Amino acid sequence: MELVFFLLFGTVAVVTALGVVLARNPVHSAVALMACFVNISAIFVLLQAPLLAVIQIFVYVGAILVLFLFVTMMLDIRDAELQRFLPGRNLAAFALLVLLGIEMLVLVLMSNRFPQAAAGSRTGGEIRELGVTLFSDYLLPFEVASVILLVALVGAIVLARKESG
Amino acid sequence: MMVPLSWYIVLGVVLFVIGAAGVLIRRNILVVLMSLELLLNSVNINFIAFGHFYDDFRGRIFAIFVIAITAAEVAVALGILVALVRNKATLKVDEVAIMKG
Numbered sequence: 001m002e003l004v005f006f007l008l009f010g011t012v013a014v015v016t017a018l019g020v021v022l023a024r025n026p027v028h029s030a031v032a033l034m035a036c037f038v039n040i041s042a043i044f045v046l047l048q049a050p051l052l053a054v055i056q057i058f059v060y061v062g063a064i065l066v067l068f069l070f071v072t073m074m075l076d077i078r079d080a081e082l083q084r085f086l087p088g089r090n091l092a093a094f095a096l097l098v099l100l101g102i103e104m105l106v107l108v109l110m111s112n113r114f115p116q117a118a119a120g121s122r123t124g125g126e127i128r129e130l131g132v133t134l135f136s137d138y139l140l141p142f143e144v145a146s147v148i149l150l151v152a153l154v155g156a157i158v159l160a161r162k163e164s165g
Numbered sequence: 166m167m168v169p170l171s172w173y174i175v176l177g178v179v180l181f182v183i184g185a186a187g188v189l190i191r192r193n194i195l196v197v198l199m200s201l202e203l204l205l206n207s208v209n210i211n212f213i214a215f216g217h218f219y220d221d222f223r224g225r226i227f228a229i230f231v232i233a234i235t236a237a238e239v240a241v242a243l244g245i246l247v248a249l250v251r252n253k254a255t256l257k258v259d260e261v262a263i264m265k266g
Contacts, residue, residue: 021187093189101182152237159244
């Protein structure tokens with residue numbers, strides 16, 4: 001059953017990811033990206049990380065994609081959608097991508113060091129344990145992340161503001 | 166039936182390659198940024214899959230940090246984009262060469 005769900009969500013995620021790259025209109029790309037994120041969060045549920053799935057939907061679908069759609073509405077996209085890809089033949093880029101994909105697939109599929117089954121799954125107090133770990137062992141990175149978010153907030157406002165002199 | 170770990174990793178690889186393709190060959194800056202999101206998300210799948218299979222919380226904590234940094238990155242990138250379009254009125258990657266890159 002888990003296998004069926006994994007194949008379903010994985011296939012839809014890959015198809016919608018292709019839609020992001022191939023769509024002509026940036027709005028279509030954004031909608032395909034939203035579908036992709038929802039499927040990835042379903043895969044997080046399969047990996048028994050429901051908290052991450054919820055965070056994924058809140059942050060990516062609720063915040064980041066809305067931001068993308070707002071910016072898309074603010075900007076004039078009509079001339080940009082006429083030409084999808086960079087001009088000229090992107091032979092080097094394609095060669096690089098094929099090389100990258102083949103290398104990673106070979107490394108993953110040839111390896112025999114992956115564990116076959118999941119270690120004992122602790123589903124009960126998972127979120128509590130995650131919170132305790134986050135606020136004790138990872139307190140400094142947590143504070144640094146909050147400072148980074150604050151700096152990004154101020155920076156985005158300063159960058160997007162009109163020059164008033 | 167259990168899904169083996171390597172399948173999750175292969176899914177991450179496929180999404181990563183698709184996202185890298187978007188970053189390298191698309192011309193619209195907005196779509197390039199969206200493909201960047203795809204790259205970061207495929208890495209998150211790897212983190213959480215390894216964390217699940219090794220029964221380790223650090224994978225999930227790293228994924229949380231990746232999501233937070235992604236939010237900051239998108240805010241700054243879109244701010245730069247709005248400022249850029251206001252000054253130069255283009256959304257094409259190859260026409261933005263102020264820094265002679």
